[in-house]
Amino acid sequence: MKEFTSFDVAAVVRELKGAIIDSRVSNVYQLDSKTLLIKLHKPDKPAFGLILESSKRLHLTSYIVEKPIVPPAFCMALRKYLRNGFLKNVEQYEFERVVIFSFKTKAGELELVLELFGEGNIILIDGKGKIVQALTYKRMRDRSILRGEIFAFAPSGGKNPLKVSKEDLLKELKNLGDVEIVRALTRCLSIGGTYSEEILLRAGIDKTKLCNMLSEVEVNIIYDNLQILLSQVLTGKLEPCIVLDESGGFMDVVPFRLKRYERLECKFFSSFNGALDEFYIQIGTVEKATANLEVDKLTREAERLKRIMESQKKTFAEAEADVLKNKKIGDMIYAHAGELQVLLDKFWIAKKNGKDWNTIVSEILAEKRSGLKPSVFFESLDVKSLIIYVKIDGLSFGLDLHGRLYDDAGRYYERSKRAKQKMNGAKASLDETCKKLAEIEAKIKQAETLTYAKPNEVAKELAKRKIKGKQWFEKFRWFTSSDGFLIVAGKDAVSNEVLIKKYTSADDIVFHADVTGAPFVIIKTGGKKPSEQCIREAGEFAAAFSRAWREGFASTDVYWIKPDQLSKGAPSGEHVPHGAFVVSGKRNWLRGVPLKVAVGITATKDESKIKFIGGPADAVKAKTNVYVIIVPGNLTGKELLRHVLKAVSKKTSKEKQKELLKTSVEEIREFIPYNTGKILGE
Numbered sequence: 001m002k003e004f005t006s007f008d009v010a011a012v013v014r015e016l017k018g019a020i021i022d023s024r025v026s027n028v029y030q031l032d033s034k035t036l037l038i039k040l041h042k043p044d045k046p047a048f049g050l051i052l053e054s055s056k057r058l059h060l061t062s063y064i065v066e067k068p069i070v071p072p073a074f075c076m077a078l079r080k081y082l083r084n085g086f087l088k089n090v091e092q093y094e095f096e097r098v099v100i101f102s103f104k105t106k107a108g109e110l111e112l113v114l115e116l117f118g119e120g121n122i123i124l125i126d127g128k129g130k131i132v133q134a135l136t137y138k139r140m141r142d143r144s145i146l147r148g149e150i151f152a153f154a155p156s157g158g159k160n161p162l163k164v165s166k167e168d169l170l171k172e173l174k175n176l177g178d179v180e181i182v183r184a185l186t187r188c189l190s191i192g193g194t195y196s197e198e199i200l201l202r203a204g205i206d207k208t209k210l211c212n213m214l215s216e217v218e219v220n221i222i223y224d225n226l227q228i229l230l231s232q233v234l235t236g237k238l239e240p241c242i243v244l245d246e247s248g249g250f251m252d253v254v255p256f257r258l259k260r261y262e263r264l265e266c267k268f269f270s271s272f273n274g275a276l277d278e279f280y281i282q283i284g285t286v287e288k289a290t291a292n293l294e295v296d297k298l299t300r301e302a303e304r305l306k307r308i309m310e311s312q313k314k315t316f317a318e319a320e321a322d323v324l325k326n327k328k329i330g331d332m333i334y335a336h337a338g339e340l341q342v343l344l345d346k347f348w349i350a351k352k353n354g355k356d357w358n359t360i361v362s363e364i365l366a367e368k369r370s371g372l373k374p375s376v377f378f379e380s381l382d383v384k385s386l387i388i389y390v391k392i393d394g395l396s397f398g399l400d401l402h403g404r405l406y407d408d409a410g411r412y413y414e415r416s417k418r419a420k421q422k423m424n425g426a427k428a429s430l431d432e433t434c435k436k437l438a439e440i441e442a443k444i445k446q447a448e449t450l451t452y453a454k455p456n457e458v459a460k461e462l463a464k465r466k467i468k469g470k471q472w473f474e475k476f477r478w479f480t481s482s483d484g485f486l487i488v489a490g491k492d493a494v495s496n497e498v499l500i501k502k503y504t505s506a507d508d509i510v511f512h513a514d515v516t517g518a519p520f521v522i523i524k525t526g527g528k529k530p531s532e533q534c535i536r537e538a539g540e541f542a543a544a545f546s547r548a549w550r551e552g553f554a555s556t557d558v559y560w561i562k563p564d565q566l567s568k569g570a571p572s573g574e575h576v577p578h579g580a581f582v583v584s585g586k587r588n589w590l591r592g593v594p595l596k597v598a599v600g601i602t603a604t605k606d607e608s609k610i611k612f613i614g615g616p617a618d619a620v621k622a623k624t625n626v627y628v629i630i631v632p633g634n635l636t637g638k639e640l641l642r643h644v645l646k647a648v649s650k651k652t653s654k655e656k657q658k659e660l661l662k663t664s665v666e667e668i669r670e671f672i673p674y675n676t677g678k679i680l681g682e
Helices: 006-020 073-082 166-175 181-189 192-203 216-234 272-335 337-352 357-369 405-451 455-465 493-503 532-544 617-621 637-649 654-662 665-671
Strands: 023-030 035-041 048-053 057-061 086-092 098-105 108-115 121-125 131-134 241-244 250-254 266-268 378-382 387-392 395-400 477-480 486-489 509-513 521-524 555-561 588-594 597-603 610-615 627-636 676-679
Touching (some): 006 057, 006 098, 073 098, 073 108, 250 272, 357 378, 395 405, 486 493, 486 532, 509 532, 532 555, 532 617, 597 617, 597 637, 597 665, 610 617, 610 654, 610 665, 627 637, 637 654, 637 665
Antiparallel strands (some): 086 098, 098 108, 108 121, 241 266, 387 395, 627 676
């Protein structure tokens, strides 16, 4: 699928309206230069991950995606404005490839505009229509995307197919004359080549037929088939599917079956969002898996960069040596200025006395052999250029007999300065080449890794990234009893209310600790009679997560009742708060229930990963022999969590110890009441 069409946008938006309206923005992530992931939450529902990629795609995702450690500036700006805001509407603009998300936030009414045409863009607009932030800022002939300016939509490429009449379509096509009908439809309705061809296929009209050759009847047939497609997408009569090529690879993804693909196999989905999600994640994986085709090209580029690096290293080393050498010569001239000036004067005095240069050089060399200063510095004379070469402390350099000594020192300092500039330039070039080489080598490593990855391994990797849909009870605290009953507890007033009103059946059993500030706990009996052991475990769960734990009690009383003994009816003049219920009739008591919980580990079904479990001690013991028991105590926060993790790891093999100690302590936080306590026996 090379691009989103206006039909694709309409289908996605229709599904999104039913799924994410009135959800809260919990966070915003920027996955790359063009892609956003917006995390959305609705009460009593799993989180939504909404992908927005400018110029390319829009859909919900059920996969875990890699997020950058440091969010870019655009992402931070969106977090500032949108986080904790509510998504109030999502709509397609004029059947164009433009989607508008409307938010209600602390900053007021805001809109996020996603453009899926051309290079695309994502733009945040305030309630007055001004641009607050944009993924890409630019000036254009017909509009500008600049901060603070009034936002304007891009001029339409054609008429809105939802508003065009038969007469309008006939007039538009006749005006286009000798243009092929497939091109004309694409141009005047902006519906893309795929759907222009689909309409003509369904109408039975040759796509290459010229507009001025069309009869009015043919235009009517074209119009009728356009309306059929529009009706399908707008009424939600979708058949979302991924179109497979002859080898079984993903070829396209469409909201309903197209005549152009009738001879190809299709993989159907329950939603268009689901089809898009699967299509793009698989296409991305295939692109990575075929990256090995670029290995040779990347290797050649790496070799070229290595050769450049060697040359740059040599240039840098030479420049660095020149910097030191010329500065040292300048310093040497100043350090021996008096002696060097005497040597230069000897040459000119002898010359004035009528001696030739060869004679003067012979006399100076004789003095050098006698060890007379400053003649010992003398090395040679270039008669043609009148440069005298001297050597001091093993360093040879030339002095101009025509010039002044300090001018010579200045020239060497200047050479040192120029060499330093050259050295800095060489260093910058070398660093850039090193960076490019590192990127190329990383790509080569990734490509080579994927080359050896078998298809089923790729599938396994995708399966790991798939976010598994949560069961209803996973939104609460829960465990399974030692004899297999599901036991669920509320977390707060809201979840208490929901648990009793929505998820409690007539044959379930309800528990509550005899203290203010305790969750309701239910045994989901499924029509079966729970054992005394199960009732005791549910009572321990109710006691442990009550306020008695926070107060440091060793035990507390718990009662259990049937659901029909709970009501919201309060005596006249009294009020039953949210999450609380009035209990009538007989209560069945469990006296002196000890406050304790256990945390342990088990392996997943395929034994590929360690899984933490928690709950009453007997329930955990029934599932694992690797566990610790926790009771009320003074340890809190991460100190307690690390203590528990370390204690559990000590009861495992050395291999598992290493794996366990690498896991996040956050994985066990939910199992420990109030995140306070101590390990029993310590």
